[in-house]
Amino acid sequence: MKKINIKQLEMQGIPDGSNYESIIEAVLFASGEPLKIKQIASIIECNEKHAKRILDNMIIKYNDEKRGIKLICINDSYQLVTKPENSNYVSKLLKTNSRQSLSQAAMETLAIISYKQPITRIDVDEIRGVKSDRAILTLQDKGLIKENGRLDVPGRPILYSTTDEFLKSFSIGNLEELPHLDEFLIKNEDSDDKDL
Known part of the structure; x- marks a missing residue:
């Protein structure tokens, strides 16, 4: 060589x-x-x-x-x-606070989309039990979700999924790193047992 x-x-x-x-x-x-x-x-x-x-x-x-x-x-x-x-110091420099906290409705909507993506607004509404139009708009404005095509059914509703900005904001490398839903069920059962 x-x-x-x-x-x-x-x-x-x-x-x-x-x-x-x-x-x-x-x-x-x-x-x-x-x-x-x-x-x-x-x-x-x-x-x-x-x-x-x-x-x-x-x-x-x-x-x-x-x-x-x-x-x-x-x-x-x-x-x-x-x-x-x-981030607070950088926000002072930029005179903005783009990392304002999300409302409860927006967080619920984001959680549903992150675990069920791609998903339509109607499906999100059914899971939450209330309309999610405003929350979806907020999440899109913050760049946390995006339109990801349309469902091939009559009316062709928009499908939503998370973005790389979502991953960055929550310090997640990829969607496989999301906690499994089973972990939340076990934690909730443990806290319910403590209440007894």
Whole structure:
């Protein structure tokens, strides 16, 4: 196997491997949007497995160090975000509070959509027992849910599902990480037993 000349690689603009993290950090910062692992691997000119190892290591470093940002992975896309404990200070800078809490109705609606997606508004209404029009509008405005096609029945009602913003807001990497509903049933049964 031919030995790689690091100096030659650097002169050609190809990273030697020691500054991959720096390059990834700069690219993610400049992008501002999530980048797929495939895209990152292409940029740093290595295979996806190696890029994933570097990114996983970076996630650990950001979490361990006292930094104002962290690296997250959502559906195989990576993004730099503000740590939750610093969001109030960033809001002061932006003079907005986009993370206003959701109403009870919006939270119920979001929970139903997250577990039953894709789902129609009518199905959400039936589960909740009340209309959910306003809650769905609020969730769409906040970018937590989106239209995801139409059901193939007369009237073709809109189907709703959660977004990557939902995953980011609740610090979930993908939908498989949602707690199983069985966990909630066990907790509720335990609290009911304590009341007796």
